[in-house]
Amino acid sequence: MASEITPKELPEPRYEYGADDHVFVELAEEMSFTANFKAMAITQQVAERDIDGIIENCPANASYMLRIDPGVIHPDEVIAELKEIEAATDIENYEWETRVIDVPVLFEDPWTHETLMEFRDRHQDPDGTDLEYSAQLNGFDDVESFLDAFVSAPHMVTMVGFVPGLPWCFQMVPRDQQLEVPKYVEPRTDTPSRAVGFGGAFSVIYPVQGAGGYQLYGRTPIEVLDVDQQLSDFSDSMVLPNPGDILNYRRIDREEYDAIREEVEAGTYEYTTEQVTFSTDEFFESPLEYNDQLTEEIV
């Protein structure tokens, strides 16, 4: 097993007009930490420069997007500035302040199980469960060892969106240890809120009940979206995850799930988080040891 992550050589970025009022920049077609860190570094620079006429600034997994007011700034001026930022951005030695967040998960819970059984006809493997299918596809003997791998290292939030508060997370391990699964053949029309899913190489937490196409593994008792901002961790924003946050999934049993859920519903639950400085160099050099260091305070 590789014990370090080799930074990728990225292709030339592709600058694209999203009509007159958006600029979309694809840093790479494939997912990698290099592409994601670059997207985060560039969008952080864009925010710091506080450029007139930039309305939205959205990092994504291996790309980013800006919404602009073309009455204030021409898209070509924006692209020229982005190219300048890109040339000056080196993700070696890049650091940012972020949080490690404890995410308790009841895997193989009754709610997602009911949903995934209901939509078996839309799945690649109608006779198994999503976890049995994923374990087999990734070369594990059983569901237990697959789940061990899933929680063995934290997952970084590499993008937030689709609906408010949904994090896309990429596990912080070398490529040869990354898990990968397809999405459902046909998307489901229903998914329980707080379901923990996996698709492509990304884990997600569904903030609200709705459609979805990711493999379903479990359910967390904690919220990622609190519209009324009742919970103290949502006092600044109705959304928990931010790009760059680090989620540490933790296996819990039904008893703990119910206890946490009760606190969340009472509005008294306090999230277990730890402020950390994330360093790309230290991570690339020895990711597994660095992960242990990042998560030691909350485990």
Add this chain to the structure above:
Amino acid sequence: MINIQEGGIASTVQDLGRFGHYHIGMPPSGAMDKYAHTVANYLVGNEADAATIEMTYQGITATFDEDDVIAITGADMSPSLNGESIGTWETVAVDAGDELELAFATEGARAYLAVAGGIDVPEVMGSRSTYTLVGIGGHEGRSLEEGDELPIGEADDTPTDLVGTQLDDEYVPAYADEDTVRVVLGLTDYRLTEESKETLCEAEWTVSPEADRIGYRLEGPEMEFKEREQPFGAGTDPSNVVDLGYPIGSIQMPQKPIVLLQDAVTGGGYATVGTVISADRGLLAQRQTHKSVYFEDVDVDEALAARKERDERLETVQAKIESAD
């Protein structure tokens, strides 16, 4: 106060939108047809970003408990006041106790009701726009229902002088015709075959029943993707890309195109192949279910020119209304 007697099919309070939160998955919401929304506001002496009521296919029935000045624009829903037909794209006086009734849309899909002073619901994250998916903004974060009471803001000075002002015909959009919807191709359109890119801009598309504030799903010919070994993280379907941000107006392509609009999902893993220009998004939002849509491929300069033209048109309209005062 406006008292809602019947809420219609999907009537929501909207302004020009909620900005600065797209990166946490929060779409702007706001009026689907900004031109009609803005003109309605100008006709009653409001700023463009005052909140109006956007009505979809079927309008509201409502009473007013004070004297007010209103205007109705957008789709024609045959409005009447106390049973008497009233004009659209026109400033109208209402008296306390009057009943306003709108019927089904005969042309277009969305009508806007502006009231002098604006609909004064509380702002959420800097906007009064309703976003029903998570239930924020507008009136209790949802579509209007019988029994709802909507507060009206204080108008700077009640614009009774504007009553009777009617927009010149040349500034009233024709929603019945089949004007092309202009698109700047790009984003990840390299996923489509050259033939499919051409077909996209030549074929007749029709608005499917799955067309709402999130997006318009269109029916039409099959699209084909270029063959490739799927990049790591994208997923196995040829339409899959590593999840990325979706611009408002972008056309995502899970086999059949979906044009994302004001309540868009902000990102996802389907290839995006182009973006409807800002000046034409309202035109698409007024297209009824089963009606045709033709896309026209334009470059960014044309998109910018069309936006400028639309903005100048609104400035002209505002100046004409003010001079009629």
